[in-house]
Amino acid sequence: MGLDIDQETFTEADFLLFRRRLGISVGELKETLTIPGFGDTETSVGAELEMFLMHADGRPAPLNGRVRDDVRDPRVVLEVDRFDLEANLTPVELRGRPFTALRTETDALLAAISTAAHAHGAHPVTIGTLPTLTAADLHRAALTPCGRFQHIERALSRCRSSPYLLGLGGEEPMTLPADSIAVQGANCSWQVHLVVAPAEFTRTYNAAQLATGPVLAAAGNSPLFLGRRLWQETRIPLYEQGFGDGGGPSGLAPRPRASFGRRWLDGGVVRLFADAVRDHDVLIPVLSTREPAVGATPWLDELRLHQGTVWTWNRPVYDPGGHVRIEFRALPSGPTSLDMAANAAFLLGLTLHLARQPDDPRTAMPFESARGNFYRAARSGLRAKLCWPSAHYPTLTWSDAGQLLPQLLPLAAEGLVGAGVDAEEAGQLLAVIAARVAGGQTGAVWQQRALSALEERTDRRTALRLLTSAYTRLAASGAPVHTWPTPTRSAGG
Template identity: 60%
Template sequence: MGKEIKQSEFEESDYSIFRERLTDCLTALEKVVDSPGFGRCETTVGAELEMFLMTDDGRPTALNEQVRRTVADDRVALEVDQFNLEVNLRPVPLRGRPFTAMRSETEELLSAVAAAAGAHGAAPVMIGTLPTLTRSDLGRPFLTADRRFRVLDHTLTRLRATPYALVLPDDEHSTLIADSIAVQGANCSWQVHLLVRPDEFTRVYNAAQLAIAPVLAAAGNSSLPMGRGGWQEARIPMYEQGFGESGAGDPAGSRGRVAFGDGWLKGGAVQLFADAVHRHEVLLPVLSEQHPAHPLAPGEFPRLDELSLHQGTVWTWNRPVYDPSGHLRVEFRALPSGPTPADMTANSAFLLGLTLHLAARPEDLDAALPFEAVRENFYRAARLGLGAQLHWPGESRASPEQSPAPDLIRALLPAALDGLVSAGVDVAEAEESLGVIEDRVSTGQTGAVWQRRALNAYERHDDHESALRRLVLAYSELSVTRRPVHTWPVPAREKNR
């Protein structure tokens, strides 16, 4: 969805031709993934970081275009609402010290964004969902004035009646009346990309589906949707409802535009792209100047622009990415933004290491655990965080074992270490990154837990809205220290000054 959209009006013929192009793209993709040289690249990892912009009183501020112009770095991009920004890290080899490199570049970009935002009286904050957001912040007037968001908003409105009631994942199950995709501005994530060889794609993707739940349980950072207590990762159901067709965790929603999936993968990346084509309406029928069957020079691969654009409007939590430079990637979309670069790179290390370890197991994962249990894990982890009970492969597929998330995570950390070291990551680098996860689980303090504890402390002597603002400001100050969240002190329950 980062592609520039130059059209805003479409005829039915545009949709018809685009659908034909999608079929041609799938045919071309089947040939490409089997062609010599495709995907035979060094394994790399990259990431995208979404963030909020806030004022000095902790409220969201609609300044993303001004901040982007001031920072003047092509790694910084606009996001869906005017108080959102995204930064894109350069991919690095998954060997040596990749997480140190990712953390350093993240800190560099954050410093640049902070300086640019400061010139406009704002500051960036990395958090899954900003507690001080209100219903009025998530309407169409706050949608970023970029053609691709406006066109996407218009085309989705064609398919889904608006306004509609979005059930908030808070303790009261309150509703938000949504009129556009601007509701997605409530969600900020840390999206990790892993380059995967075509012949290994099925195993790696299935491993990612199993691995994400225990990692998400340890990574929660979105526990105050619209300022009210809710899921540990409230982004998950909010995002599914905002772009999808049904509620989070609903089996009927497994075919929604945002979904976890409805079964173990059997047919590699081609199957996932084909599912996206066959299951979902075209939203942006922008035709490429290069036909999928365009003659290519030796060693060149087709762009498949229509397929990539369509896939960019299907937001599965683990998503395939085709890159015409000659490779496939898995995009891990479920991790939240923040609290610090150290936390996010530790989450990445745990997720990548565990995924690679599981993918290297001799048995197929579909023989080890029913997919229904894997999907249930995902939503349990999002809802309950470290309080979840998670299924994991045991001796019997018919009755998989269940473990408290902290116990399971501790048991899986050696597996993640093995996956990283086997990929070529320095042992000390892997141990340092995974040590953050171990310490977080030992203290029981994720970002989500810290937010709830801080709110409880501030509400002893503040009204709810004042407590939320103090929480966000304290969170921002602690995030700037770069110390991982398990070390953060909970605010004292002092009287309001």
């Protein structure tokens, strides 16, 4: 999705040739993975941080083009809506203190973006869903005028009626009519990338699927949308339904483009790319004219572009630089760089631990149970009922997330240290998760508590503005969210 697209129109011949190239590319990918030395690289980790731009009064600031131009940094790119930006962090080796490096770069980029945004009367906010958004902010006019987003919009519009309905559950359920993928601009995430050796991909990917649900329960930061109290991670159903292709946790749609998946992986990374080609038609048939240099790995531009229009929560990435990786897409943006580093450490550590166990992660539980964990965690956070493999295989143990997570933190520590992460760094970050769980305060819980406190003194619209102001100020302090006080009206601004 990082590819900008200049071509305005496509012919049926473009689609036919693109589909033909996809079939060929899957075979080329399979051959590429067998090239001696492919994937023989140090394990590295990277991340993408999405954020909102907001005016001081809480309104979204549709200024992403101006702010991006003023920052003048290629790591800062436009996102779906005019009030969204993304910062692409530099990959670092997993050994040593990678999360410190990611935090340092995150803080530096946020500072640069903040300086540029302030010149336009705005500032960045790292949060899963911006509480002050209104339905009027999410119509087609909000879409960033960038080739790739416009092309996806047109392609999906041909496949569905408009408006289409999104059904979101929770304490105050709602139905939202949408006329555009601009509704996706209401979601901001913290996407973590892990380079994986091809031979270990199946095991590691399945471990990631198993780990994502419990970790998400500790990371919720998206409980409010259009003034309603919904899921702890409302991003999950909102994103799955936001393309208008019938996606959603009910599983009623045969092949939604955004989903957790439908089975354990059993054929390596090639299987995931082949499934994407088989199950999803082409949206943007941009034909590549690049030829790889002699002895270099193929670009596979068409296959990479197509995979970029299939939004599984854990997504495979082929890099022609010589590796494959997993893109972990489920974590929300924010609240602070420390909170995000802790979330990433927990997710990667638990994934690495599970991948290195003697038994294949597929044997730990039925896939439907892992998928159920994911949606229950998104809905209920620390109060979610989750299942986990017990010592008495194949029995599953059920418990509240708040009881399960302390048992998983030492496993994550083992996974990190075993991969070469500095033990002190791993311990400090996982201690943040432990304190968050013990205190019962994720970013989502803080927002809910803040809204309740502020609504005792004012109306909801004002409370949402004050809440967002307090959130922004506390996030700027750098203090992890489990230490944040609940605001009063005066403290909220």
